[in-house]
Ligand SMILES: Nc1ncnc2c1ncn2[C@@H]1O[C@H](COP(=O)(O)OP(=O)(O)OP(=O)(O)O)[C@@H](O)[C@H]1O
Ligand SMILES: [Zn+2]
């Protein structure tokens with residue numbers, strides 16, 4: 001954070017009145033958003049919004065990050081709006097001064113507007129949106145610190161130049177940064193040197209000029225501390241009016257204030273060794289020369305730890321070389337961005353006609369537009385993304401690529417890294433806080449780059465966005481169910497593309513019905529939404545102007561439909577065989593594997609090919625019950641049965657709740673009737689792998705589910721093992737269905753499709769079709785033809801038929817007709833109110849009261865209140881109300897604050913806009 005400190009707090013603090021802008025400033029007050037709810041004496045303007053005065057000489061603009069006093073604390077906040085005139089009734093003396101500008105222009109206008117749209121559309125306070133967008137813990141928990149400047153240190157040490165060279169500031173200045181920054185810093189030193197000398201000459205008079213008693217106390221405290229550095233809070237505790245004292249010292253240039261990022265997210269420093277001598281003199285021992293040679297061969301610069309490791313040397317030899325003047329050792333910041341193994345450089349492929357056409361269309365787009373790239377599995381969508389991004393990087397722009405799950409990022413990121421090298425960074429919630437923080441700061445530099453990330457990466461603060469891509473755009477993991485805001489990354493991406501005026505590419509083999517309908521309607525020339533043209537870019541001077549405006553879905557962009565109807569090299573899509581498990585039973589096959597699948601598994605080994613087995617559930621079995629009395633083992637906190645988990649021979653047998661993670665040991669006897677005959681029902685990944693091991697001992701297996709991929713890097717390790725041929729069969733859940741591109745996989749088996757089909761959700765069919773098509777699409781991507789076997793007890797289901805015939809069009813046609821008839825999305829819109837409480841009666845009553853109040857609005861269709869699909873989870877009782885309305889005419893929506901006020905304290909309410917899970 002040091003660099004920023006230098007930029008943020010000027011080394012020389014201007015005397016009041018000296019500022020050339022002083023006269024021009026009319027707006028003397030500013031509304032500041034702080035991340036601190038609750039009561040304080042500050043003048044409140046709205047939720048988390050407080051009014052402050054701008055001290056003379058301090059220039060503040062909306063979007064700056066500020067430091068403000070708040071009660072007895074100091075907080076970080078965002079400047080929202082400048083205010084020229086105050087209402088007459090405001091007690092002026094209650095308004096406190098802004099302390100300082102921490103970072104200028106942090107939220108650019110378009111970024112801020114994005115925050116506001118998310119806040120309005122998802123009925124979430126803006127501070128919650130900001131929390132979602134920033135790396136964890138960046139706002140609010142930052143600590144303001146005060147330290148002596150060079151002049152301050154001179155005053156304190158009252159000694160010579162040498163002492164000055166060891167002040168915190170000088171240490172900062174001596175940090176090795178890029179040559180440009182270094183140049184800047186060196187210049188600063190020169191100036192500073194003058195100040196320093198002046199300070200030395202002058203210090204007595206400087207001190208006498210400080211005529212504030214508290215300031216003197218603070219100076220003393222800082223002098224006694226070896227680094228000359230304290231948190232403001234500490235000073236505040238020690239000195240009654242620390243606030244004024246610090247201001248005085250700041251004004252005199254004796255101290256400077258800086259913001260220390262949260263503990264978790266401090267920059268990481270390591271020692272770097274740089275070769276500074278060009279010739280090696282005879283004063284060197286052979287060993288020393290050896291080390292210098294290594295350094296030279298590696299380009300003259302290495303981390304010290306690396307150098308020592310390569311040379312198998314100790315740090316004392318480095319010290320000697322420093323003393324002899326051959327090398328310098330400096331502390332340097334290491335960015336904790338996710339590392340990947342070195343990759344062979346990859347060249348753009350020659351596109352086939354459909355790819356070339358798609359690329360050309362994308363490249364001719366100028367500004368905001370939406371492209372649906374509908375390409376069957378293995379049609380080369382990723383290659384189109386890569387080639388669309390390449391020219392953008394050439395002109396200094398950046399690209400944002402969103403992917404559904406971390407499970408598939410290693411392979412995808414490798415492909416991007418092989419093409420674009422270290423211009424690629426990864427951003428998702430499985431990174432450590434430090435990694436997230438550093439990756440995020442890397443984005444702020446504005447260098448052209450590619451960011452690949454999951455849902456929340458849609459908020460990546462890339463300044464020069466040239467393209468946004470959502471890969472597998474239909475995937476439901478782009479939607480956040482909780483916590484609030486319950487945003488959908490696709491919706492946010494549409495706003496963002498509009499605000500940044502860049503194209504948005506939605507890629508999928510099985511587009512969501514939302515995206516499909518929007519291109520179909522564009523085709524038919526119909527306008528779906530009536531409010532086009534209402535909005536240009538927001539007024540940028542005034543941040544909060546839209547705070548009260550009504551929320552709106554993204555504007556229709558000019559949209560394009562691009563199709564990649566064939567696989568690369570005209571490879572056929574794999575034939576899909578449907579096996580009716582009822583018939584298997586009739587033929588006396590009681591195994592969980594049909595005869596077809598057994599035969600195919602048998603052949604795998606013989607043909608030296610690989611297969612993927614998809615199971616809907618992790619764990620062993622869905623439930624355990626007693627054969628004697630029928631008792632089912634259930635979670636004591638949720639209304640669900642416990643799943644049996646048994647990882648391997650000798651491991652403890654456990655029962656686990658998949659909702660709240662409650663875990664207990666597997667009982668030997670029925671808790672109800674003490675019978676020893678407990679039976680497992682349903683099959684999860686564990687049971688299937690056990691069964692496989694029994695029936696096909698020759699097959700080597702890898703289990704890939706959330707149990708086996710919990711550790712960091714596990715996804716990559718398991719997938720690499722499989723890709724290297726260390727196993728014959730990959731057995732896993734949902735997370736292996738997407739994006740895997742392994743040419744040697746010829747067989748895909750779906751153990752039981754029924755778990756996907758029989759969900760009581762209006763989206764169940766769509767989701768089942770998408771999942772099964774994606775899984776099937778993993779087979780036959782190489783030279784050997786693929787084969788897919790889907791086992792089911794309901795072979796007549798229309799989804800099964802559509803998957804068999806690879807027929808997206810007629811499936812979505814039929815599905816859309818049903819949705820339209822019932823006014824479900826994408827025709828109608830939904831808002832789901834989720835209520836929960838520890839008190840079963842109160843939550844039910846509240847739900848009833850809310851539903852009654854809401855039904856007064858005739859434009860809304862109210863469904864419910866109804867208990868949630870699983871009434872009790874983690875001891876909380878859950879009820880819900882579904883609100884349905886027409887998408888094209890936004891009705892007068894309820895006043896959510898009023899709705900909230902109907903909820904007693906013990907009942908919590910979440911408003912889920914455009915919910916995907918309504919079970
Ligand atoms: N023009 C091309 N010539 C040769 N090979 C190509 C070409 N385009 C893509 N490929 C290769 O074809 C394979 C499939 O491409 P890719 O993974 O991009 O498909 P996809 O459409 O993204 O698939 P899915 O949606 O199923 O994940 C990859 O191995 C890719 O390197
Ligand atoms: Zn029993």
Ligand SMILES: [Zn+2]
Nearest residue numbers: 635638657660
């Ligand atoms: Zn539970």
